[in-house]
Amino acid sequence: xxxxxxxxxxxxxxxxxxxxxxxxxxxxxxxxxxxxxxxxxxxxxxxxxxxxxxxxxxxxxxxxxxxxxxxxxxxxxxxxxxxxxxxxxxxxxxxxxxxxxxxxxxxxxxxxxxxxxxxxxxxxxxxxxxxxxxxxxxxxxxxxxxxxxxxxxxxxxxxxxxxxxxxxxxxxxxxxxxxxxxxxxxxxxxxxxxxxxxxxxxxxxxxxxxxxxxxxxxxxxxxxxxxxxxxxx
Amino acid sequence: xxxxxxxxxxxxxxxxxxxxxxxxxxxxxxxxxxxxxxxxxxxxxxxxxxxxxxxxxxxxxxxxxxxxxxxxxxxxxxxxxxxxxxxxxxxxxxxxxxxxxxxxxxxxxxxxxxxxxxxxxxxxxxxxxxxxxxxxxxxxxxxxxxxxxxxxxxxxxxxxxxxxxxxxxxxxxxxxxxxxxxxxxxxxxxxxxxxxxxxxxxxxxxxxxxxxxxxxxxxxxxxxxxxxxxxxxxxxxxxxxxxxxxxxxxxxxxxxxxxxxxxxxxxxxxxxxxxxxxxxxxxxxxxxxxxxxxxxxxxxxxxxxxxxxxx
Numbered sequence: 001x002x003x004x005x006x007x008x009x010x011x012x013x014x015x016x017x018x019x020x021x022x023x024x025x026x027x028x029x030x031x032x033x034x035x036x037x038x039x040x041x042x043x044x045x046x047x048x049x050x051x052x053x054x055x056x057x058x059x060x061x062x063x064x065x066x067x068x069x070x071x072x073x074x075x076x077x078x079x080x081x082x083x084x085x086x087x088x089x090x091x092x093x094x095x096x097x098x099x100x101x102x103x104x105x106x107x108x109x110x111x112x113x114x115x116x117x118x119x120x121x122x123x124x125x126x127x128x129x130x131x132x133x134x135x136x137x138x139x140x141x142x143x144x145x146x147x148x149x150x151x152x153x154x155x156x157x158x159x160x161x162x163x164x165x166x167x168x169x170x171x172x173x174x175x176x177x178x179x180x181x182x183x184x185x186x187x188x189x190x191x192x193x194x195x196x197x198x199x200x201x202x203x204x205x206x207x208x209x210x211x212x213x214x215x216x217x218x219x220x221x222x223x224x225x226x227x228x229x230x231x232x233x
Numbered sequence: 234x235x236x237x238x239x240x241x242x243x244x245x246x247x248x249x250x251x252x253x254x255x256x257x258x259x260x261x262x263x264x265x266x267x268x269x270x271x272x273x274x275x276x277x278x279x280x281x282x283x284x285x286x287x288x289x290x291x292x293x294x295x296x297x298x299x300x301x302x303x304x305x306x307x308x309x310x311x312x313x314x315x316x317x318x319x320x321x322x323x324x325x326x327x328x329x330x331x332x333x334x335x336x337x338x339x340x341x342x343x344x345x346x347x348x349x350x351x352x353x354x355x356x357x358x359x360x361x362x363x364x365x366x367x368x369x370x371x372x373x374x375x376x377x378x379x380x381x382x383x384x385x386x387x388x389x390x391x392x393x394x395x396x397x398x399x400x401x402x403x404x405x406x407x408x409x410x411x412x413x414x415x416x417x418x419x420x421x422x423x424x425x426x427x428x429x430x431x432x433x434x435x436x437x438x439x440x441x442x443x444x445x446x447x448x449x450x451x452x453x454x455x456x457x458x459x460x461x462x463x464x465x466x467x468x469x470x471x472x473x474x475x476x477x478x479x480x481x482x483x484x485x486x487x488x489x490x491x492x493x494x495x496x497x498x499x500x501x502x503x504x505x506x507x508x509x510x511x512x513x514x515x516x517x518x519x520x521x522x523x524x525x526x527x528x529x530x531x532x533x534x535x536x537x538x539x540x541x542x543x544x
Binding site: 022030031032033034035036037038041042043044045046047048049050051052053054055056059089090091108138139140148149150151152154168181183185187188191193195197199207209210211212213214215217224226233 | 256266267268269270271272282284285286380381382383385387410412414416419421423425435436437438439440441443491493497504505506507508509510513516518519520521522523525526527528530531532533535
């Protein structure tokens, strides 16, 4: 006979991601750009690597950045891959695509990320801008039989097509791994915020994990949703 | 079968071996890890760089009056930054807790001070905030409560200070809310500052640290400071360094160096949101980075400071 506490853990892990979601991330969210403004709201100068722990190989690649070449190759979305997307000034529309897939759409660059819960396994497919994301809820311990009412979302993304960490061509490679923690908090005035702690590991182009935090504020509806295609500049 | 049953029992024992409602342990030394705002946290922001700051008209006017020489006055040399500096300053954190000797409950968490920021004590014992007329301190008065695995804190009674090291002000009526969360060896703090005097909207910043067993952050108390006379004016001057309205010589510096319009440089809440980019359609990035390019330690010449010279 399996004790109740252990059974609860097993059931929690086996139940659909939507059913056991301890927090509600769905809705429209806007990125609030109070940090790194000059490197996010506009495209910085070629050769500006400030804050990113690049390798020499990354510097060589960044020094060769040519947005006209990217445009000619139809690769305007190189700065909209998963390791960089959440830093782009954008709005998010988060929905449950099905019981085990949390979908995140951005109006900037028209990108879609899918966070897969449960025993999902990525198809053996070519790398994509948004890669393959496996998600799990992280919840505090609660009394036996009590469902957690708070928690965070952990997302691990791999199989990402190589692209740019920043619009001025600072690269990440196809070996890059992205780990994110999505926290939800409510202020005293009822404003809701998502804080994303993001860590990109890439032994080719980064000397150490590239760690950033990004914040999004909840909006009442999608009236400010402004679909805009990728731009290489 | 016995092995499976034994393993299950062991798992349950391990699971129950800690208090059922234990909050996360924040104790330790946390090394600064955020790869953001290097210039602001390191050499300091450019003068009159209020990008993404929700300053109101009063806040902008006060900021534009700021003259760096003011910091050399004896009266200002030993002023600490506000507690909000936790999420904008350059250093790691030393966090410790104080336990009630009888109940072993946490009475307070302390975020250790830096050379230029006072200790932040987060009271967890339910005590109320002081009256509005109570004295304000550099560390402010902070209470905290656990919301799941997130420690939410609220700070009042801070002294007036700056929220960016280029004169952007914060008043002594400001309050700060922090949400402190830990994921493995990463600690993230998101801070929200509200100031009815100088800000038109809340100012939010976040930052991450990593548990660092080798971290050496001193004793976690703010440093003593002894003011000395640094300026020729010494004891005779009657002027506090400042700029009169319309006279700040640095207003166009960011525009000249980075092509960013003055409307953005002067900040305001609208500069925080994606739609502000529609007002930047004429922006063209500088052809090449010429200062603070962030490519040091690579073994090749690189522009790492404001000199514009590869080193």
